[in-house]
Amino acid sequence: MSSFKCPYCSSVMAINSSTFRSTKQYFFGSWSYASGHTDGPPEDCIHIKFYKCPHCGEVSIRIDGEGNSTKHLSSWFKPNSIAQQFPDYIPEAIRSDYEEACAIVSLSPKASATLSRRCLQAMIRDFWGITDKTLCREISALQSKVSPSQWKVLDALRQIGNIGAHPEADVNLIVDIDPSDAEKLIRVIELLMQQWYINRHEEEQLYSDVLAINSQKQEQRQP
Numbered sequence: 001m002s003s004f005k006c007p008y009c010s011s012v013m014a015i016n017s018s019t020f021r022s023t024k025q026y027f028f029g030s031w032s033y034a035s036g037h038t039d040g041p042p043e044d045c046i047h048i049k050f051y052k053c054p055h056c057g058e059v060s061i062r063i064d065g066e067g068n069s070t071k072h073l074s075s076w077f078k079p080n081s082i083a084q085q086f087p088d089y090i091p092e093a094i095r096s097d098y099e100e101a102c103a104i105v106s107l108s109p110k111a112s113a114t115l116s117r118r119c120l121q122a123m124i125r126d127f128w129g130i131t132d133k134t135l136c137r138e139i140s141a142l143q144s145k146v147s148p149s150q151w152k153v154l155d156a157l158r159q160i161g162n163i164g165a166h167p168e169a170d171v172n173l174i175v176d177i178d179p180s181d182a183e184k185l186i187r188v189i190e191l192l193m194q195q196w197y198i199n200r201h202e203e204e205q206l207y208s209d210v211l212a213i214n215s216q217k218q219e220q221r222q223p
């Protein structure tokens with residue numbers, strides 16, 4: 001990760017020695033270093049990461065488990081949930097699924113991935129007006145409307161979300177989703193909220209401002 005989006009003010013900061021500090025806590029003691037180093041004693045530990053926002057000054061804290069017995073543990077300590085506040089013109093059902101996907105990302109990454117998939121489906125139906133029997137078909141209908149790279153990712157999100165939504169044909173087969181995997185899906189949902197809803201809203205706002213300026217100016221030109 002080379003940049004970090006502040007959950008308090010949504011500004012993006014570069015990860016460097018003035019915005020990031022981390023420390024690893026082992027059974028036998030602590031191991032601390034400046035950012036950029038990933039090696040350390042090969043034992044189970046918790047890796048505590050501090051991010052200080054240069055814009056609003058808030059500190060966000062994340063804890064990741066490393067090593068065999070703790071590597072599946074990771075959690076935001078401050079703020080408690082990684083959910084960002086999105087504007088009201090995004091339908092509430094979408095925002096609430098998103099917030100729930102964030103809230104359970106550490107506890108149940110598989111369920112979180114399923115919620116991200118549900119969010120994606122609701123956004124395709126609401127934003128693009130595409131509704132079909134399955135998300136698979138809805139995503140197919142979207143192919144000509146988004147960039148090829150985005151389309152591939154949306155289809156991948158659908159497939160990863162399916163892991164939690166449907167049982168495997170062989171019930172003994174376990175396909176796991178890590179919290180960090182589920183968090184990446186949440187990042188995709190955030191990106192789509194920005195690129196689809198927020199950008200459209202800001203574009204419409206700007207255009208209507210410019211049209212209003214023009215009609216005012218034209219009126220002023222009337223003798």
Ligand SMILES: [Zn+2]
Binds near residue numbers: 008009011
């Ligand atoms: Zn901030």
